[in-house]
Amino acid sequence: MQTTIKGISSLVFLWTVTAVSAQQDPLPAHINTQRNLIVADVIEFATLPDSDGEPARMMNLVDEAVSQRIFVNDMRGPIHTISYDGQTVTPYVNINDAQWGVGVEYGGRERGFQSFTLHPDFGRAGAPGYGRFYTWTDVSDNITTPDFVPDGGNNAHHTVLHEWVAQSHSSPVYDGGAPRVLMRFEQPFANHNAGHLAFNPLAQPGDADYGMLYIGSADGGSGGDPLNLSLNMASAFGKMLRIDPLGNNSANGQYGIPSDNPFVGQSNVVPEIYAYGMRNPQRFGWDPANGNLYMADIGQNMVEKVSLVPKGGNLGWNAWEGSFRFEGRGQISTESPRSDPNVVYPAVEFTRFDPLLQGRVAATGVVVYRNGPIAAMNDRVFFGDFVSGEILHFEADNVPQGGNTGIARLLLRDSSGEAKTLLQLIQQKNQQQGRSPAERADMRINMGPDQRVFVLNKHDGMVREIVQ
Known part of the structure; x- marks a missing residue:
């Protein structure tokens, strides 16, 4: 007998086939909020300035060890740098400034x-990647000829990978020229x-993976991957x-x-492909102990x-949507989960x-914590639910095989000594700022460093x- 679950929007794990109504949780048990619970101290490290009169829409943080700065981007276009002590926040470049096009x-x-990232040679004077960084951006220009087209959809906009080249890695502001386009997607x-x-x-210099850029490309949008x-x-x-941004043997030569x-x-087959079958590869990260690559992929409705x-x-x-056969938006089958060996x-x-x-x-993430100063966090894979602000984790040395039973929780203890979720901390800060409390x-x-x-x-x- 095949059972179809309808009308839900985000997860599942069920080893036996059972009838589950649209309003029931298909999981046999909820996340255990006390097992392996970690409560860690948290500090307000730095504040990014507003853009367009609203809080910065922060997306990514990248360490640059040579100049000892942390780079953070705002979804509207700015990149800021932060000193290692968090005391100095400096506008680096606004990629949405008209001069860059x-x-x-x-x-x-x-x-x-x-998203953005710095080439591993960014701070190594004389190296091929010196001063180079890369931005992955939705752009309003949907006229320029794209490199990749979806064969359908409505050409909503384009997504472009740019390369920027700073003259000096330590310059407080970007001192290079206009960016170069490496690849362009037409978004359906x-x-x-x-x-x-x-x-x-x-990866270290001389390794085959050194300087190779990994790129998360989503399925184009709408729902259910309608263009397959x-x-x-x-x-x-x-x-x-996975590409070599400094090479030139791609179809467009860039x-x-x-x-x-x-x-x-x-x-x-597109030769750039490293792995496939993803809906919305939100974030990924490597385990420093064994090189495992983890990815958080946002689901459809389950x-x-x-x-x-x-x-x-x-x-x-x-x-498949997770461990289950995908049958349509809001529909999965619980028959024979995880049954395709490929x-x-x-x-x-x-x-x-x-x-x-x-x-x-x-789902968002992913940070694998090894040999760090916070003993309770060692040997755990940290990820989260970016809507609710719950930080979650599982064992890195005994990786679970699906479901939620291996998931544990991390709470943040502020200066008052109370353990809270990130959303609670944001809402508390919003009140101090005179803003309406955020709903997500x-x-x-x-x-970051160290x-x-x-x-x-x-x-x-x-x-x-x-910081605990």
Whole structure:
């Protein structure tokens, strides 16, 4: 007998086939809020200035060790730098300034300056990547010829990967010229179009992975992947891509295709693909102990998940939503979960019906904490639900095999000594600022220098650091 679950919006894990109504939680148990609970001190590390009269919509944080600065971007276009002590916040560049010709499209909750990263050679004078950084941005220009098209949709806008080159890595403000376009996507719909950018921080000069840029490319938006792009290997949508930004053997000649990419040379397959079958690859990160690559992928209406991403791996979307067969928006089958041996199923999953998560959910992350100063956090994979602001974690050395039973919680203890969620801290800060309390957190979690963990949000301009 096949059971279909309808009308929910975010997770599941159920080993046995049971009848579940539209208003019931399909999980056999809720997240245990006390098991392996971590309560850590948190400080207000730095404040980013408002943009357009509203709090900075912070998306990513990147450490630059040579100049000892932390870079943080605002979805509307600005990048700021923060000193390691948090005392000095400096505008670095606004990529939406008219002089650069980028034209950031930041209307709505999901569009804008999605992510950025610094080349690992950014601070190494004389190295090929010196002064280079990369931005991944939704732009209003949808006329320029794109490199990747979705074969359908309404050409809502484009998403562009730019390379910027600073003359001096230590300049307090960007001192280079206009950016160079590496790749351009035509987006078929207006929502969840792009994801994360990162270089593997574990790779060293001379390694095959050194200087290779990983790119999260979502399935193009709408709902349910209506154009069937994520499993289409001739499409760059719904994939994790890997390129050499300093190379030139791509179809457009603006970047390189690494020879060790898993699908290089295969007919009718985009050679940039590193892994596939993703809906909205929100954030990813590496385990410094073993090189495991984890990704938080936002689900459709059922499953939020964090997964390992092996080279060449198929993460299943849109044939699978998490551990379950996808049958349409708001519909999954609980028959034969995790039954395709060719699919990489989630390490952990969670549902909007869990009372901890307050009804609206979306997975974010991912930070793997090893050998850091906060003993309770060691050997754990940290991620979160960026809507509710719940920070969650699971074991890095005994990775779960799906469901929510391996998920534990982290709470933040402020100066009053009370343990709170990030959303509660944001709301408290909003009251001090004279703003209406935020209804959601829009959280991001990032690793900074020396295993320091920072928490970002879009509603009070505050960068927080976990410090216990």
